[in-house]
Amino acid sequence: MIRVGLTGGIGSGKTTVARLLRALGFPVYEADTEAKQLINKDRDIREQIIHLLGKEAYNEQGYNRKYVGSLVFNNEELLQKLNEIVHPAVANHFEQWCTEKDEFNVVFQEAAVLFENGNYSRFDKTILVVAPEITRIGRVMQRDDMNKQEVVARINNQWQDDEKMKLADFVITCDGQHLVIPQVMNILKQL
Incomplete structure (x- = not known):
């Protein structure tokens, strides 16, 4: 089984x-989605996050993402x-998921911070997956109802694309001007 990591900065188009x-x-493991579920359902993770960030890290709806984001995205040590806490749990969950997908020759994991961690x-x-920063900011502001300053803070907590390109095997440009399907099909031929 070939395991392929799919990444890109916030708003780059990796979900597309x-x-x-x-x-x-192809089976695609969404690390961010799975992390959110683990954060809400796994008692041990929940207790560790509360110990780190306080009881406000959770509310009646579960994980208080906005509150946690306000703390960690401007504090590198807390992040x-x-x-x-979260990444090892997601890595273990991905390994379990892969064993359930053993009939596939290729599986993908979509993860926002694949290189950074x-x-x-x-x-x-x-x-x-890359896109111009102005495009990314616009996408995230529209998608997540965030202001420009909040989006830029998140972008600044991730590596710049040129740093990631040095480590990536393939690059897909998802800027609304380059067709994505032919880029993906070309990569699939090479796997």
Whole structure:
């Protein structure tokens, strides 16, 4: 089984590429979605996050993403500690998921911070999705009802695309001007 990491900065279009891969019949593990479920359902993770960030990290609806974001996205040390709680749990969950997909020759994991946390080394190949920062800001502001300053803070907590390109095996440009399907099909031929 070939394991492919699919990443890109916030608003880059990696979810669009993941949807396309899924439509083509490939299994795609969405690390951010799975992390949110683990954060809400796993008692041990919940207790560790409360210990780190306080009871306000959870409310009646579950994980208080906005509150946590307001703390960690301007505090590198807190963000790292939060990631040290969540990332190992997601990695273990992905391994379990892969065993359930053993009939597939290729599986993908969509993850926002694949290079930043060093997890790229666990994959056979990596795909980086890129888009101009102005495009990314507009997408995220519209999608997540955030202001420009909040989006820029999140972008600044991720590596710049040129840093990621040095480590990526493949790059897909998702800027509204380059066709995504031919780029994806070309990569699939090479896997």
